[in-house]
Amino acid sequence: MFGGILLNSIRVTMVGIFLLIGLCCVGYLTVKLGRMELFSNDGFNLMARFDSASGLRVGADIELCGVPVGKVVAITLDDTTGKTQAVVHMRFDKDYKLSDDSIASIKTAGLIGDKYVSISRGGSETLLEADGEMVDTESPVDLETLLGKYAFGGV
Numbered sequence: 001m002f003g004g005i006l007l008n009s010i011r012v013t014m015v016g017i018f019l020l021i022g023l024c025c026v027g028y029l030t031v032k033l034g035r036m037e038l039f040s041n042d043g044f045n046l047m048a049r050f051d052s053a054s055g056l057r058v059g060a061d062i063e064l065c066g067v068p069v070g071k072v073v074a075i076t077l078d079d080t081t082g083k084t085q086a087v088v089h090m091r092f093d094k095d096y097k098l099s100d101d102s103i104a105s106i107k108t109a110g111l112i113g114d115k116y117v118s119i120s121r122g123g124s125e126t127l128l129e130a131d132g133e134m135v136d137t138e139s140p141v142d143l144e145t146l147l148g149k150y151a152f153g154g155v
Contacts, residue, residue: 044092044095044130044131049085050087051086052142054140055113060072063116069092069094070092088117090104104119106138
């Protein structure tokens with residue numbers, strides 16, 4: 001009788017351990033395939049102010065020369081400068097050297113209309129510091145406004 005109970009409890013324990021290992025593997029693959037960096041401190045943060053961040057979402061890619069190099073981590077609203085602007089906080093994957101005259105633009109990817117931030121390198125010798133601000137920005141083109149101006153003869 002006691003042998004059967006002991007054997008049954010060993011089986012239940014082994015199934016529990018196997019299930020825990022399986023869940024850990026699924027969690028690891030989810031993080032890796034989702035390109036999330038939970039334990040890495042490489043890289044740096046920058047922010048940029050835009051007159052409009054229409055369509056841009058947290059988690060959107062940041063591209064440098066057409067290659068994804070980071071993600072948008074937050075989008076906030078700032079009206080302390082007397083002009084209300086969208087502040088986009090960006091996290092770069094590695095320590096890229098960007099000059100202080102680099103330009104951040106919000107662009108549209110494909111036909112679906114997903115937005116991303118495109119970085120164009122500048123030519124200045126002065127480099128941006130980590131947690132710095134990109135001054136030169138280009139907001140996305142608002143197609144509704146352009147179509148409205150064209151339709152009503154404002155162009």
